Amino acid sequence: MSAVRKKGWREIPKGGLILEAGSAEQYDTGSWRSQRPVRDEQKCTHCMICWIYCPDSSILVEDGKMIGFDYKHCKGCGICAAECPTKAIEMRDENEFREKEGV
């Protein structure tokens, strides 16, 4: 979880309004993940099926090629892995990486 200081009731917009568009990007939904999608580049044909299916816009694409995942927002739902026609995506236990990354 981020260590951002949460604002007091006098500092936030009233009525529960969010005054800027696209602010959901600031929310680190990646922290909810218990499984992480990992792609095998050899198997990937860049068909973009995962990009179409990902409910969190977490498939990163550059120059028409699938280049990886946005782990800040990927919730680990596994839809990409289930839909990938070449079985290029494997869902791995998040703990493996947490240990490695020292989180």
Added chain:
Amino acid sequence: MSVKTVAITGNEAASYAFKQINPDVVAAYPITPQTELVQNFSEFVADGVVNTDLITVESEHSAMSACVGAAAAGGRVMTATSANGLALMFEILFIAASSKLPIVMPVVNRALSGPINIHCDHSDTMAARDAGWIQIYSENAQEAYDNIIQAVRIAEDMKVRLPVMVMFDGFIISHGIERVDLLDDVVVRNFIGEYQPNYPLLDVEKPLTFGPLDLHDYYFEHKRQQAEDIKNSKPIILEVAKEFKEISNREYGLFESYHLEDAETAIVVLSSAAGTAKAVVDELRDKGKKVGLLKPRVFRPFPYMEIAQALSHLKAIAILDRSVSFGGFGGPLFTEFRSAMVEFGKIPENINIIFGLGGRDINEQDIRGVYEQLDEIVKSGKVKERVQYLGVRE
């Protein structure tokens, strides 16, 4: 000051206020005894006298939802309801208030089912007292008309921006014909002014989100804001009343005191029953009895210190409730008043009288009896029964 004096029902007076306010959107569903109000207004719409979009929805849940949508979009929005209709709006009432949408809604007070009853009591709006709306009670058709016009200004004040309910008694006021002084259209229009929405959803240059998910991290802060904003509406309500006096010559405060200053005993009662009580006060005063009356007008925010101070010199008071708080210690007015008096530190002897449920009449004889009982309490210094039911068969 040009005034038109007419003989009309409370509902007609309210619909005339709607006509003069000329809101952008009215979304409503008919329910007795409110039906006539919106029906009359729909004629103004059909005749092209107003520019309002009248949305005839399929339920009150939809009516309030449409009002929330229209108000969020940036419109000046009104509706009206009664009893079960208000109950069906319940979920959306809280959303309107927490989204700070200045919707104005007359509620023609009627008993909640069940058993089914279409007549007056205050169980409907008392059940909604914690929804975050400002609540203003009216004694008669004139006050209903005046309060609806003032409500627009209160709701839309930049320091308030909250929805307002304006109450008047079902059938007794909604269907009874009274003399009412109507203001000029232009005077009302100038008084309410142009509506300036804060954050209109339809402003595509400034996209924003209404009603997002708000969990343990910020929900509490938003509720704290609401508590502050409704509290801060009190001086605004008084400012608006002062300005309203300039156009109408009629005076409004947070409550009305009637022969209270030098009284020894008094009754506290809302709405139309206060009219009957005033007649009894006049009669007893003629006989030299020091009796008075306090009629609350603004129930939310509850002006507890002002009210407790106004009552502090009395020897005994009877607080009359036209609704029951089942399982509570007395009716809603009673508990608020007792708590206010404790805060002020001077507590006149007091009783609570539940009356008039489902439209059961309260007449002068009943009210005389209450003052007699207060006399006895003063004499004996004893309260036999704290919470009583008046007019129910044993």
